[in-house]
Amino acid sequence: MHTMNTTNRLASLLALTAALAGCGGAADKTSTPAPSPTPAPAPAPVPTAPVSVGFVQPTSNVLEPNVSESLSVNVLVNGSQAPNGTVATFTVNPTSAAALAPVAPTTVGGVANSTLTVSSLPPTATFQVAATTTSSANTATDSLTYYVRPAHKPLQVLVPAYFSATGTTSPWVTLTSGATSYPDVKITAIANPSSGVLTADTKEDTDLTKAIKAFQAVSGTSNRVIGYVATTSISSGALSVADIKATITNYIRLYPGLFDGFFLDGMATDSSRVAHFQEVYTHVKGLTTGLTTGATPPAAPIVIGNPGTYPVAAYAGVADTLVTYAGNAAAYANIDPQPGNTWVYAKDNSAQAMLVHTASTCTDMQTAVKNANRPRMNTGVVYATNLAIGAPWSALPTYWQQMLGTVDALNKQRTLPLC
Incomplete structure (x- = not known):
């Protein structure tokens, strides 16, 4: 009795070992390969300036006393035409050199317009005109230097x-x-x-x-x-x-x-x-x-x-x-x-x-x-x-x-x- 029981237990253990080995081999053949290392992220593109402004008129920066001159600036937001109604503020330095009307025009088609009227300045006088526009991201300014000459005489x-x-x-x-x-x-x-x-x-x-x-x-x-x-x-x-x-x-x-x-x-x-x-x-x-x-x-x-x-x-x-x-x-x-x-x-x-x-x-x-x-x-x-x-x-x-x-x-x- 003792010999038989030992033999039977040994046979059962061998059978269990074989079964476990078979299960393990099947699992290896169907397993998912380990993932590759994660690549480094691509660098972010350099963003365009949120807002910019630039004079497109006048064609000359030499004026005469008491004359009026049209001013125009082009306004861009994120590199595209600014929405209608974007404000551009014009200033003169010194303020006594000229008057502006309007001072803070709004854009139509990306362009803001004003009119500059020169004061009674002596020849060689100089002054600056600036245009500024602001978005939620930043402020942009462009400026011009003007020269004043005597009134034009016939050629x-x-x-x-x-x-x-x-x-x-x-x-x-x-x-x-x-x-x-x-x-x-x-x-x-x-x-x-x-x-x-x-x-x-x-x-x-x-x-x-x-x-x-x-x-x-x-x-x-x-x-x-x-x-x-x-x-x-x-x-x-x-x-x-x-x-x-x-x-x-x-x-x-x-x-x-x-x-x-x-x-x-x-x-x-x-x-x-x-x-x-x-x-x-x-x-x-x-x-x-x-x-x-x-x-x-x-x-x-x-x-x-x-x-x-x-x-x-x-x-x-x-x-x-x-x-x-x-x-x-x-x-x-x-x-x-x-x-x-x-x-x-x-x-x-x-x-x-x-x-x-x-x-x-x-x-x-x-x-x-x-x-x-x-x-x-x-x-x-x-x-x-x-x-x-x-x-x-x-x-x-x-x-x-x-x-x-x-x-x-x-x-x-x-x-x-x-x-």
């Missing part, structure tokens, strides 16, 4: 008449006929006998005398003629004040009563020669005989200086008009008095002139003249020619009549003549 034409006066086909004849066609356009012609150096031995050019008289006699005009004066020499460099004064004296001796003033070519641009030209300017302004200005009593003779680019501001005090650009038409498109030469806004636009060559077509000429007439350029005395570097002033441009017509149309705010 004038300055002609480098460095051509012969001999014969019926002389450009002086064409110059005079143009003045007859456009009597409302003020023309100043620069006569250039003897290349601007007149000595005691220099003789009168009688053809030039006749041409000047014919030009000045055009009825209904205020045309002027000034004498070309060289202030430098290729051989000796800068001419002395005494040499310049001698040339001016000889102009008066040879052409008494014909000239309204003088054109000082080669004017310097740095401060080292300001005193030099101040002495010349004072001398010309002190002349009381031998010149004519077409007025009764005669006004002071005029001085036009030609540095050919923007000089230091002090030169504005030693000439009535400065040629602040002399060069080709293509380069003139990129000229800008801001930010380095904003002193030009202290003067009338008639205190700045441009002489542009290589304006190959009538359209190029009109582009250059319109550019000069912009408030930002503040240039009121103009000339353009299709002739190129080398001899750009040796004749009148082929579009002489159209240029006078363009100036006349701009002055009268009419449609420009067709080219």
Whole structure:
């Protein structure tokens, strides 16, 4: 009995072990593999600014006293057009410089509008206008600096008449006929006998005398003629004040009563020669005989200086008009008095002139003249020619009549003549 019971218990244990082993093997074959490590999260995108504001109008930041100017700002929220009714607040600094109406307009189509009215400010005054808008996330501001210039005066034409006066086909004849066609356009012609150096031995050019008289006699005009004066020499460099004064004296001796003033070519641009030209300017302004200005009593003779680019501001005090650009038409498109030469806004636009060559077509000429007439350029005395570097002033441009017509149309705010 004892042996049998032991045998039976052993058999039962072996059977149970086998059964358990079988169950364990089945479980291994159907088990789920262990999960892979969790990847690192992707970096969050950089969010766009919740709100932004930027001026889209005005087109110029040069204004005149007592004028009104439209202002517009574009407002974005989360990079998209702001909802209608978003407030943009405008401010002026200093507050006395101008008035705004409304001060806090709301957007329509993402744009908020106001009107700026300038106070009676002196020339060269500056002020700032800011626009601010706020969302629940942040505040954004944009600002403009304004410059105030004197009231705009009509455009004038300055002609480098460095051509012969001999014969019926002389450009002086064409110059005079143009003045007859456009009597409302003020023309100043620069006569250039003897290349601007007149000595005691220099003789009168009688053809030039006749041409000047014919030009000045055009009825209904205020045309002027000034004498070309060289202030430098290729051989000796800068001419002395005494040499310049001698040339001016000889102009008066040879052409008494014909000239309204003088054109000082080669004017310097740095401060080292300001005193030099101040002495010349004072001398010309002190002349009381031998010149004519077409007025009764005669006004002071005029001085036009030609540095050919923007000089230091002090030169504005030693000439009535400065040629602040002399060069080709293509380069003139990129000229800008801001930010380095904003002193030009202290003067009338008639205190700045441009002489542009290589304006190959009538359209190029009109582009250059319109550019000069912009408030930002503040240039009121103009000339353009299709002739190129080398001899750009040796004749009148082929579009002489159209240029006078363009100036006349701009002055009268009419449609420009067709080219």
